[in-house]
Amino acid sequence: SQKIEQNSEALNIQEGKTATLTCNYTNYSPAYLQWYRQDPGRGPVFLLLIRENEKEKRKERLKVTFDTTLKQSLFHITASQPADSATYLCALDGYNFNKFYFGSGTKLNVKP
Amino acid sequence: DADVTQTPRNRITKTGKRIMLECSQTKGHDRMYWYRQDPGLGLQLIYYSFDVKDINKGEISDGYSVSRQAQAKFSLSLESAIPNQTALYFCATSDSGLTEAFFGQGTRLTVV
Numbered sequence: 255s256q257k258i259e260q261n262s263e264a265l266n267i268q269e270g271k272t273a274t275l276t277c278n279y280t281n282y283s284p285a286y287l288q289w290y291r292q293d294p295g296r297g298p299v300f301l302l303l304i305r306e307n308e309k310e311k312r313k314e315r316l317k318v319t320f321d322t323t324l325k326q327s328l329f330h331i332t333a334s335q336p337a338d339s340a341t342y343l344c345a346l347d348g349y350n351f352n353k354f355y356f357g358s359g360t361k362l363n364v365k366p
Numbered sequence: 367d368a369d370v371t372q373t374p375r376n377r378i379t380k381t382g383k384r385i386m387l388e389c390s391q392t393k394g395h396d397r398m399y400w401y402r403q404d405p406g407l408g409l410q411l412i413y414y415s416f417d418v419k420d421i422n423k424g425e426i427s428d429g430y431s432v433s434r435q436a437q438a439k440f441s442l443s444l445e446s447a448i449p450n451q452t453a454l455y456f457c458a459t460s461d462s463g464l465t466e467a468f469f470g471q472g473t474r475l476t477v478v
Contacts, residue, residue, distance in 0.1 A: 262406065288466055297370075297456050297469030298409070343408065345467075353424070354399070354458075354467055358408040 257281060260344060260357035267334055268365055275329040275360045277344035282355075284346035287320055287327050292341045292359065301342075302329075334364045369393050372457050372470035379447050379477055387442045387473050389457030397460045398440040399467065400424075400432060402453040409456065415440055416462075447477040 259278045267273050277287070286305045290298035304311040304320045304327070311318045317330040331338050341359040370391045379385050391398065396417045401409040411424030413432040421434055429451060433441045444451055454474050458467040 258408070295454075295472065295474070297458075297472050298467075299469070300466035303466055353411060353414055354409075354460075355411070356401075356409040358406065 258344065258346060258355055258357040260342075260360045262358060262360070264361040264363055266363045266365065269335060271334055273331040273334045273338070273362055273364070275342050275362065277327040277329070277357055279325050279346055282325075282346060283322075286347060287318075288345045288347070288354070289316075289318055289327075289329050290343045290345060290356075292343055294341075298343055298356075331362070334362075336364045336366050338362060339364045368471065370457055370459055370468050370470040372455075372473050374473060375471060376474045377476070379475070381448055381477055383447050385444045385447055385475070387455055387457075387475070389440045389442070389470055390438050391440075391457075391459045391468070392438065393459050393461075393468055394437075395459040395461050395468075396437065397462060398434065399458040399460075400430075400440065400442045401456045401458065402426065402451075403456060403472075404453050412442065412455075444475075444477075447475075449477045451475065452477045 257280045288303045289301045292298040302318045304318045315332045319328045341361045343359040344357045345354045373388045399414045400412040410426050415421045415434045431443045456472050457470040460467045
């Protein structure tokens with residue numbers, strides 16, 4: 255069955271540094287991959303989508319890469335701020351079905 | 367007003383009781399989903415619906431049922447609640463095709 259892995263340990267970084275989060279998957283060939291932000295007790299909020307034929311996608315301070323050979327996506331937040339502290343989830347989908355499979359998320363703590 | 371609204375936001379119920387969680391959306395999307403989230407785990411898909419006449423089981427449908435009353439409404443029922451159904455429940459919608467999901471605020475359900 256499909257498996258999506260995100261680092262369960264929280265990532266603690268200093269304000270102004272670049273945060274890098276990892277999403278690995280197995281037994282799956284997604285058409286695209288998405289990243290979401292989730293604050294405590296709230297629903298996930300969509301951030302970025304990257305398709306299988308795209309290597310990199312950027313939006314303001316966010317950057318996502320997608321390596322279908324390594325079966326891995328990296329999510330970067332540059333010039334991180336305390337307001338970026340949240341849990342970040344990756345989600346995968348495919349052409350044949352539009353179900354979203356989510357990783358368990360990585361909690362990011364940005365310290366001032 | 368939120369695009370995806372869930373009611374109730376919080377609910378405490380007793381073992382064996384029937385409970386319904388409701389979801390309505392103003393996005394005009396055909397696709398709707400119900401997920402549950404447990405601490406430290408990702409979002410697990412319970413049921414999904416691609417239109418009013420199309421309802422499908424997700425990964426963890428046992429003990430749950432759904433009803434798609436209209437394009438905008440998708441309800442989740444627990445016929446006989448049990449304590450291990452205590453979790454945070456999310457409804458989500460998406461447009462047809464490869465697009466992002468929009469989530470409701472969540473329903474925190476406690477079964478005692």
